[in-house]
Structure formats: structure tokens, C-alpha cells
Amino acid sequence: xxTHVLLAAAKVQWHTSIRAPEHLxxxxxxxxxxxxxxxxxxxxxxxxxxxxxxxxxxxxxxxxVAVNVAGGVIQNxxxxxxxxxxxxxxxPLALIMCGRILPVMLIGSLTLGESWIVATLAFDVDLPVRxxxxxxxxxxxxxxxxxxxxxxxxxxxxxxxxxxMIQAALSYPFYVLGGLVxxxxxxxxxxxxxxxxxxxxxxxxxxRDSVTRGTVDNAWGRIATVAGMGAAxxxxxxxxxxxVSDRARATGAVSLA
Amino acid sequence: xxxxxxxxxxxxxxxxxxxxxxxxxxxxFFVLLGRLxxxxxxxxxxxxxxxxAVVAMETMFVSATAVxxxxxxxxxxxxxxxxxxxxxxxxxxxxxxxxxxxSSFAVLSALSLVFSSPWHWWQVVLALPLLVLVAVSxxxxxxxxxxxxxxxxxxxTLYPETGALLLTAFCGxxxxxxxxxxxxxxxxxxxxLTHGLEAVRHLLNGGAASSxxxxxxxxxxxxxxxxxxxxxxxxxxxxxxxxxxxxxxS
Numbered sequence: 001x002x003t004h005v006l007l008a009a010a011k012v013q014w015h016t017s018i019r020a021p022e023h024l025x026x027x028x029x030x031x032x033x034x035x036x037x038x039x040x041x042x043x044x045x046x047x048x049x050x051x052x053x054x055x056x057x058x059x060x061x062x063x064x065v066a067v068n069v070a071g072g073v074i075q076n077x078x079x080x081x082x083x084x085x086x087x088x089x090x091x092p093l094a095l096i097m098c099g100r101i102l103p104v105m106l107i108g109s110l111t112l113g114e115s116w117i118v119a120t121l122a123f124d125v126d127l128p129v130r131x132x133x134x135x136x137x138x139x140x141x142x143x144x145x146x147x148x149x150x151x152x153x154x155x156x157x158x159x160x161x162x163x164x165m166i167q168a169a170l171s172y173p174f175y176v177l178g179g180l181v182x183x184x185x186x187x188x189x190x191x192x193x194x195x196x197x198x199x200x201x202x203x204x205x206x207x208r209d210s211v212t213r214g215t216v217d218n219a220w221g222r223i224a225t226v227a228g229m230g231a232a233x234x235x236x237x238x239x240x241x242x243x244v245s246d247r248a249r250a251t252g253a254v255s256l257a
Numbered sequence: 258x259x260x261x262x263x264x265x266x267x268x269x270x271x272x273x274x275x276x277x278x279x280x281x282x283x284x285x286f287f288v289l290l291g292r293l294x295x296x297x298x299x300x301x302x303x304x305x306x307x308x309x310a311v312v313a314m315e316t317m318f319v320s321a322t323a324v325x326x327x328x329x330x331x332x333x334x335x336x337x338x339x340x341x342x343x344x345x346x347x348x349x350x351x352x353x354x355x356x357x358x359x360s361s362f363a364v365l366s367a368l369s370l371v372f373s374s375p376w377h378w379w380q381v382v383l384a385l386p387l388l389v390l391v392a393v394s395x396x397x398x399x400x401x402x403x404x405x406x407x408x409x410x411x412x413x414t415l416y417p418e419t420g421a422l423l424l425t426a427f428c429g430x431x432x433x434x435x436x437x438x439x440x441x442x443x444x445x446x447x448x449x450l451t452h453g454l455e456a457v458r459h460l461l462n463g464g465a466a467s468s469x470x471x472x473x474x475x476x477x478x479x480x481x482x483x484x485x486x487x488x489x490x491x492x493x494x495x496x497x498x499x500x501x502x503x504x505x506x507s
Contacts, residue, residue, distance in 0.1 A: 025414055029418055029419060039436055040291065043432045044296035168279050171279070171283075176286050186292075
């Protein structure tokens with residue numbers, strides 16, 4: 001029954017997103033980001049940083065959809081006045097949310113493929129993956145952790161009055177903190193410490209290492225860290241969603257809160 | 258009307274704490290990328306490029322302003338008014354280049370200070386008129402994108418986002434325009450931002466006044482070109498909307 005609900009929610013979101021250009025926006029912007037990053041690295045004679053550009057664009061796309069599309073799922077329901085219907089449905093809101101967020105994360109992951117294609121076609125880049133299995137596992141865990149974090153953000157956004165401002169604040173500052181294109185170790189210690197509390201910094205380092213390094217230190221421990229941070233975000237998200245849902249039912253201010 | 262709207266968009270606190278820090282972190286992201294390369298002068302190059310590009314990002318919000326008229330149902334009323342639609346829209350979002358200018362200047366000043374840039378503070382102040390020029394030219398380009406957004410409201414976020422990124426990619430913000438293949442290099446000469454940014458670079462690097470003025474003149478030419486194209490496009494869109502009755506529905 002839960003799987004049925006999950007799939008139904010995923011189907012609704014998929015059909016919504018493929019008809020909404022704003023949900024697919026990242027697919028248009030990702031190739032341009034790849035061009036910008038690679039042009040800088042090519043112009044400065046740093047072919048060793050190609051993986052940073054390609055993987056960085058993909059991670060940027062994943063975080064962008066987690067914040068801007070998945071994070072806005074409940075908010076969109078509110079704007080369309082369908083949030084009441086979702087809340088009175090006899091299934092947990094968190095389950096529906098997870099189903100809604102999964103296809104959105106798939107859109108984000110497509111940016112990684114796009115970036116790879118742009119790098120190959122426009123810059124004739126050859127980027128072999130040293131540890132394909134590890135890279136695949138790392139990517140899947142990153143997507144799952146992003147979906148969990150998006151669940152938490154979706155609940156936070158509903159509690160906030162200024163979602164757009166928060167979404168804007170969660171973009172570039174977090175690209176820096178997540179070390180998406182440059183490693184955190186290249187930043188001051190305080191920034192590195194703060195960034196280490198963010199799952200994407202672990203994911204970015206691990207993905208880069210799995211593509212470029214001969215030996216990847218403590219790979220499974222790092223995967224567990226990403227997964228653990230994702231799980232923690234999911235727990236917070238589910239608790240917040242329950243609180244939001246209970247409060248909305250108690251006050252009757254579902255679309256007005 | 259445009260400037261009356263500005264206080265409803267930002268308070269001084271939301272502009273400084275929220276918006277300028279957001280734009281500053283965007284420029285900082287690219288500056289750190291430049292530092293990562295370790296190439297001499299790259300950090301300064303990308304600092305100037307991305308700080309000046311901030312103004313282009315902000316002028317793109319004129320698309321949202323234009324589309325709001327559609328959502329509020331006031332677009333057909335503007336169309337039937339006895340004025341040129343393109344001119345109305347060029348005036349309608351003038352607060353965006355103004356706030357973009359302030360944001361860009363704030364980001365350029367702050368990052369110059371943080372990274373101990375080699376130019377003097379008074380050179381940054383002297384760059385203000387050039388930033389005004391970039392604000393005007395990118396605003397004319399942004400108005401054309403606003404016109405496209407009005408015609409295809411579904412793409413209202415796609416057009417400005419890609420429009421701004423195209424400028425960031427090809428107008429000499431992170432790499433010189435000569436890096437790109439010849440056709441793209443020449444296309445960049447017609448885009449706003451390219452020459453204005455080059456003028457700012459000349460000024461900050463202590464270049465000859467004649468080269469600053471030449472680039473400034475070329476930026477004025479680009480502004481005129483994009484303003485003309487915007488007026489033409491608005492005329493066509495309004496004519497098409499009147500013809501097929503799609504003014505409020507496209």
C-alpha cells in the first residue's frame with residue numbers, strides 16, 4: 001500500500017514537472033555552467049580540474065532542484081489550494097512528500113550527464129571514471145541524501161513567510177560550503193569546518209576521488225557519513241511535517257498559515 | 258511607478274542582509290574558482306568580471322515585473338494606452354538597473370577590500386559611471402527578454418536565467434572573449450556588458466583614458482542596439498497579441 005502511494009505521488013510529480021519549464025530550468029542552465037567552469041580551467045591550463053567542473057555542475061543541479069523544486073512542493077500545493085486535499089488524504093504526508101521528491105531528484109541527476117556530454121563535445125575532454133562502482137554508489141547515496149534534505153526544506157519553507165528569500169540564500173553560499181567545484185580544504189579552516197556539517201561537501205569530495213584518484217581512502221565510511229546526514233535530515237523533516245500538518249489541522253489555516 | 262515599487266521589493270535590511278550577501282556570495286564563488294586555478298591575475302580578473310556582472314543579474318528581474326502585469330490583468334490596459342509599449346516597459350522596470358548598480362558597486366567594493374586588490378578605492382569610485390553604462394545596456398537587453406517572457410509566460414524563469422548566464426559565459430566575465438571560437442567572439446562584441454566590463458578593467462588596471470572611452474562608447478552603441486531591438490519586439494508582440502486576442506492569455 002505504501003509503495004502504491006509512493007508511486008502515485010511520484011507519477012503526479014513527474015507529470016507536473018515535465019510540463020513546467022521552471023522545474024526543468026536547471027537542464028537549460030547546467031550546460032552553461034559547465035562551459036563557464038571548463039573555460040576557466042582550460043584558459044588557465046588546469047586540465048586536472050576537469051572533474052571538478054563536470055561533477056560540480058551535476059552536484060549544483062542536484063542541490064538546485066532539491067532547494068527550488070522539491071523544497072517548493074508543499075508551497076506549490078498551498079498556492080494551488082490543493083494542500084487541504086493532501087492533508088485530509090488518509091496517508092502520511094511524509095510518504096506523499098517522498099514520492100513527490102524522488103522524480104524531481106532524477107531531473108537534477110540528469111545535469112550530471114548533460115555536463116559530461118558538454119565537456120566531451122565542446123572541450124573534447126576525456127574523463128575516465130577510476131572507480132565506476134564506487135562512483136555509482138556515491139551518486140545514488142547523494143541523490144537519496146538530497147531527497148531527504150529536500151523533505152526537511154519543504155517543511156521548513158511551509159513554516160516560513162519568505163520562501164523565495166531563503167531559497168536564494170541557499171544557493172551560492174551553499175555551493176561554496178559544499179565544495180561543489182573546489183575542495184573545502186582550499187578554504188579557510190572556519191569555512192571548512194562549517195562545510196563539513198553539510199552532506200554535499202562529503203559527497204563532492206567522494207565523487208571527485210572516485211573519478212580521479214587511484215586509491216580512495218575510507219570510501220565506505222564517507223558513504224555512511226553522507227547517508228547518515230541524509231537520514232538525520234529525513235528524521236527532522238518527518239517530525240517537522242507532522243508538526244506542520246497537526247498545526248494546520250488544529251488552526252484551520254492550511255492555505256493561510 | 259517603477260521607483261514607487263522599489264520599497265515594496267526591498268527594505269534596506271532585506272537588501273543588505275539578504276540580497277547583497279546573496280549576490281556577493283555568487284561573485285565570491287567564482288573568485289574562489291579563479292583562486293583555485295592558481296593562475297596569476299585570475300582572481301582579480303574574475304573578481305572584477307563577476308562583480309560587474311551582478312548588475313546584469315539584477316536587471317533581469319524586469320522580466321518578473323513585466324509578467325506581473327500579465328498576472329494582474331493590467332497588460333491589456335497598458336497596450337490600449339496611447340503610448341509606445343516598448344517605451345512604457347523600458348520605463349516600467351527602471352528601479353532594477355538602479356538597485357543593480359548599487360548591488361554591483363557594493364560587491365565590487367567589498368570583494369576588492371577582502372582580497373586586497375591592487376587598485377585604489379578611488380578607482381572603484383571612478384568606475385561608477387561605467388557601471389551606470391553597463392546597468393543601462395544590460396537593462397535594454399533584459400527588457401528584450403522581458404518581452405519574450407510576456408509572449409511565452411511559461412518560460413518566464415527560463416529566459417532571464419539563461420539570458421544572464423549567456424552574458425556570464427561569453428562576455429568576458431571569467432575568460433576573455435577571445436577564448437571562444439571566432440563566431441562567439443564576434444557575437445560577444447554585440448552583447449551588452451562586454452565593452453562596459455572591458456572599460457572597467459582598463460580603468461582599474463590604470464589603462465589609457467582613450468581605451469576606457471573607446472570601450473564606453475562601444476557599450477553605448479550596444480545599449481542603443483538592444484534598446485532598438487526591444488522597441489521593435491514589443492511592437493511585434495503587441496501587434497500579434499491584438500491580432501490573435503492572446504494579450505491576456507499567451
